[in-house]
Amino acid sequence: MLTPPITDSHCHLxxxxxxxxxxxxxxxxxxxxxxxxxxxxTRLRLEAQVRAIAEEFEPVFYAAGTHPMSAADEPLTTVDELVALAQHPKFVGIGETGLDYHYTAESAEVQKTSLRIHIEAAQETGLPLIIHARAADDDMAQILTDGFNTKPYTCVMHCFSSSAELARAALDLGFYLSMSGIAAFPKSQDLRDIFAAAPVDRVLVETDSPYLAPPPHRGKRNEPAYTAHTARVGADVFGMDYADFAAQTEANFERLFWKVAQYKAAT
Known part of the structure; x- marks a missing residue:
């Protein structure tokens, strides 16, 4: 029997x-x-080398933005710069961007400015915003909601491991939650419960590799192949057969990352 296909919606090759x-x-x-x-x-000065990987390998697509933990160290991007990059046929998302007050709270204001620029680029291009959120739930919910109320856009909360409140705020806006290896950790039952309460048509899977390898590889370098371990946990969370959950996440991915589906149809 063939292995059901899935997509690693977020990695760092x-x-x-x-x-x-x-x-x-x-x-x-x-x-x-x-x-x-x-x-x-995660740093726009490296965009060319990330793009080159997507160009070399047929199964690889890419996104670009300024990671919040780098926001104070990198030049602020502009909406025009991001829109120009988005013209590449394999450029499929804006980010990752967001807020991280766990490690870099001192740069909160520049992170917020950077996030708002990325939101505007997502609004301009129609591409999904890719969000990193850590220890900044209230500000994150507020900025995402304010931006959406100005002009709707699509978004995925990548490697979601924040509060149930932020999950609800994101889902209420029609956004997606992405399940990483964290959801497969034995002590992550609260996180699995958050996912179980989400609509299954709003869930993606990812590795965030080389970080956060799921069991049985925890503590080792993560890689895209291990998405399958997290997806099996996801199937259990939703009480679904693996093939059905895989098919659902594929449909979700192609709905959100519409440019991937468009690229597939054109080739």
């Missing part, structure tokens, strides 16, 4: 962890049923 075996990592992902990967550029 440009990171040095993969420099020695990028081709092999992508091959292992395909063997595990992970038919597509979205690799994320």
């Amino acid at each position: 440009d990171f040095p962890d993969f420099d020695d075996e990028r081709s092999e990592v992508i091959s292992r992902a395909l063997d595990a049923g992970v038919r597509r990967m979205v690799t994320i550029c």
Whole structure:
């Protein structure tokens, strides 16, 4: 029986962890049923090298933005810069952007400014916003909601591990929650409960590799192939057969990341 296809909606294939075996990592992902990967550029000065990976490997797409933890160290991007980058056929999302007050609370104001620029780029392009949120739930909910009320846009809360309140705020706006290896950790029952309360048509799966490897690889370098372990946990959370959950997350991914579906249809 063929392995049901799934997509790693968020990974970092440009990171040095993969420099020695990028081709092999992508091959292992395909063997595990992970038919597509979205690799994320977190510093725009590195966009060209992330783009090159998407251009070299057929199953790889990419997104770009300024990570909130880097917002104070990088030049502020502009809406025009992001819109220009988005013209590439394999550029499929804006970000990751967001707020992180756990490690970088001192740069909260520039993070907020950067986030609002990315929101405007998502509104302008129609591409989904990719959000990193940590220890900033109230400000995050407020800024996302204010932006949406100005002009609707689509969004995924990547590697979601925040509060039930932020989950509800995002879902109320029609946004998506992405399940990472954290949801597969034994002590993450509260997080699994948050996902279980979400509409299954608003859930994606990801690795955030090279970070956050799910069991049985916890503590080791993560890679896109391991999306399958998290997806099996997701199927259990929703009480679904793995094939049905995989098919649902694929439909969700193509609805949100519409440019991937468009690219597939054109090739």
